Amino acid sequence: MPESTPEHAPEHTLGASAVAPPGLDLERLRARLERALPGTVAGPLRAELIEGGRSNLSYRLTDGVTDWVLRRPPLGHVLATAHDMGREYRVMTALRDTGVPVPGTVHLDPGTEVLGAPWYLMAYVPGVVHRDAAAFAALGERRVRAIGEALVDTLAALHRVDPAAVGLADFGRPDGYLDRQLRRWSAQLDASRSRELPGIDRLHELLVARRPASPAPALVHGDYRLDNVLLQERGERERDGRDVIAAVLDWEMSTLGDPLTDVxxxxxxxxxxxxxxxLIPSAATAAGFPRSAELVDRYAESTGRDAAELDWYVAFASYKLAVVAEGIHYRFRQGRTLGSGFERAGAMAPxxxxxGLTTLKGH
Incomplete structure (x- = not known):
């Protein structure tokens, strides 16, 4: 969520130090991989924390020959169901042969004996994440617009995937999805309350009172935004179309549910x-990036879904992210966060x- 420059790393550039970042034990990790995937690891492991994530932790891992990304939950206060490694791993594995670009999955460890928490390994995908408006705008208005349109087109492609066809028919319970979401995020707020947050209970009350009827269910990403996708590096100034997106990341909140929550x-x-x-990345302010109405119109045209009630979904997204920000603030005050920018999360919730309240008033 905090601002940053574009994030990418060329192949095999991790430092020579074998000192593990917090949250990893490289010797135990290597031993586990050698048992589970003999011949996969060619030498001593090195790792570095990938900055930018504010929920699950991501590490760049290499043996000097192959690069991977390891994902694990945060080190401190963890909300129930919010950091399910198996869920991320399963949905990315299921989507690998669809039109939705995802990293290749390598290994899932649901236990806690290696790292003290479940974790999984996926292929390292070269690419760039844009959060900063100036760096994003440097691509040019035409390219920025193409990326914005590709962002919507990829979301529409996800929502067109038949869950049963990819083995995800039981990935969630679409019936009553919005009601459960409202209860879940309210409970997660209660688990992270450490101060007064004026207006948040009123926002929840209004969301409950005005909840719309959901459209036909679909696979939902749960945290879909520009800085949760990797963009292709090579030839990106020349090429248009959805192939500019190298991979969609951060599937921890994916499920079967109401697709308009993603929109x-x-x-x-x-x-x-x-x-x-x-507090929120500025990249979408770059000249050429589609405005909100354009994003919605393109999605509705692509999917045939009615977006008339979208103000409610925008307000719900505001509520949900306020709860996430408060959870990060809670962990930061406990000294249980890794990386920079966490100190600003508390100011984001208000x-x-x-x-959210302003959007619902407009609705």
Whole structure:
């Protein structure tokens, strides 16, 4: 969520030090991989934390020959169901032969004996993540627009996937999805409350009272936005189309449910881009990036779904992210976060609450 420059790393550039970042034990990790996947690891492992994530932790891992990315839950206060490694691994594995670009999955360890928490390994995908408006704008208006349109087209492709055809028919319970979501996020807020947050209970009450009827269910990403996709590096100035997206990342909240929740979140991030001194990435303010109405119209045309009630979904996205920000603030105060920018998460919650209330008033 905090501002950053484009993130990418060329092949095999990790430092020579074998000192593991917090949250990893490289010797235990290598031993586990040698048992589970003999011949996969060619030498001593090196690792570095990938900055930018504010929920599950991601590490770049290499043996000097092959690069991977390891994902594990945060080190501190963990909300129930919010950091399910098996869920991420399963949905990416299922989507690998669809039109939705995802990293290749390598190994899942649901136990806690190696790292003290479940974790999984996936292929390292070269690419760039854009959060900063100036760096994104440097691609040019035509390219920025093409990326914005590809973002919507990839989301539409996800929502067109037949869950049963990829082995995900039991991946969630679509019936009553919005009601359960409202209860779940309210419970997660209660688990992270450490201060007064004026307006957040009123926002929840209004969301409950005005909940719309959901459209036909689909696979839902749960946190779909520009800085959760890797963009192709090579030839990106010349090429257009959905292939500019190298991979969709961060599937921890994926499920079967109401697809308009993904659209509402994407719109919310677009509307609040750059707000709060970098609390929300500013990339979507770059000249050429489609505005909210354009994103919605393109999605509706591509999928045939009715987006008339989208204001509710934008307000719900604001509420959900306010709860996430408060959880990060809770962990930061405990000293249980890794990386920079966490100190600003607490200031983000009131901004999101206000945006949710304002959106519902407009509705």
């Amino acid at each position: 509402g979140l994407l719109v919310m991030y677009t509307e609040l881009a750059g707000v709060g001194g970098g 901004v999101l609450i206000e945006h």
